[in-house]
Amino acid sequence: SYELTQPPSVSVSPGQTARITCSGDALPKQYAYWYQQKPGQAPVLVIYKDSERPSGIPERFSGSSSGTTVTLTISGVQAEDEADYYCQSADSSGTYGVFGGGTKLTVL
Amino acid sequence: QVQLQESGPGLVKPSQTLSLTCTVSGGSISSGGYYWSWIRQHPGKGLEWIGYIYYSGSTYYNPSLKSRVTISVDTSKNQFSLKLSSVTAADTAVYYCARVVGKVPAYYWYFDLWGRGTLVTVSS
Numbered sequence: 001s002y003e004l005t006q007p008p009s010v011s012v013s014p015g016q017t018a019r020i021t022c023s024g025d026a027l028p029k030q031y032a033y034w035y036q037q038k039p040g041q042a043p044v045l046v047i048y049k050d051s052e053r054p055s056g057i058p059e060r061f062s063g064s065s066s067g068t069t070v071t072l073t074i075s076g077v078q079a080e081d082e083a084d085y086y087c088q089s090a091d092s093s094g095t096y097g098v099f100g101g102g103t104k105l106t107v108l
Numbered sequence: 109q110v111q112l113q114e115s116g117p118g119l120v121k122p123s124q125t126l127s128l129t130c131t132v133s134g135g136s137i138s139s140g141g142y143y144w145s146w147i148r149q150h151p152g153k154g155l156e157w158i159g160y161i162y163y164s165g166s167t168y169y170n171p172s173l174k175s176r177v178t179i180s181v182d183t184s185k186n187q188f189s190l191k192l193s194s195v196t197a198a199d200t201a202v203y204y205c206a207r208v209v210g211k212v213p214a215y216y217w218y219f220d221l222w223g224r225g226t227l228v229t230v231s232s
């Protein structure tokens with residue numbers, strides 16, 4: 001089955017830049033999406049189609065893509081950004097959805 | 109604005125069928141343009157896509173769950189539902205319903221709205 005691979009954890013100090021990667025063989029063919037999930041809450045979309053930002057999402061959130069890896073970048077990290085982040089995409093046929101294992105962002 | 113709300117039993121016995129309903133408010137499922145999906149999250153773990161349905165009844169399921177999953181839609185009630193049969197403790201999870209944006213199957217689709225989720229525990 002198709003998988004997306006994320007690092008389990010990333011730690012940064014406030015004001016620094018956090019980068020979270022997501023790797024998958026079908027990413028050159030399929031867009032990737034990023035969700036932020038805080039404890040006890042439902043996920044919230046923060047990036048769609050690799051690099052587009054939904055309305056209401058701060059500009060410090062950005063996304064990029066290169067080959068089989070996509071990256072979520074949070075510039076000027078704030079304490080409120082501490083959360084789990086999940087990438088999501090589809091298999092090469094575009095039929096079946098898949099999530100990465102999630103990355104816990106810790107703001108030191 | 110459109111909102112989604114999951115409902116159903118919070119406790120299911122092993123070997124029985126888990127049944128959940130998602131009620132959509134603020135918009136009509138039958139207006140088209142969106143698929144409607146179920147996703148689950150095991151305690152302390154990541155997200156797992158279960159499947160999705162179009163208002164016409166067209167469905168796609170996660171291959172790993174396909175033999176046990178049925179997703180249906182009731183446009184008259186503006187609801188869609190999940191049934192998962194022969195449950196075990198491994199099916200204990202928070203179950204979310206979500207709206208899908210994009211074309212399915214295609215090179216883009218994603219979840220733009222989520223319900224709050226409901227915890228379902230499988231235990232005797």
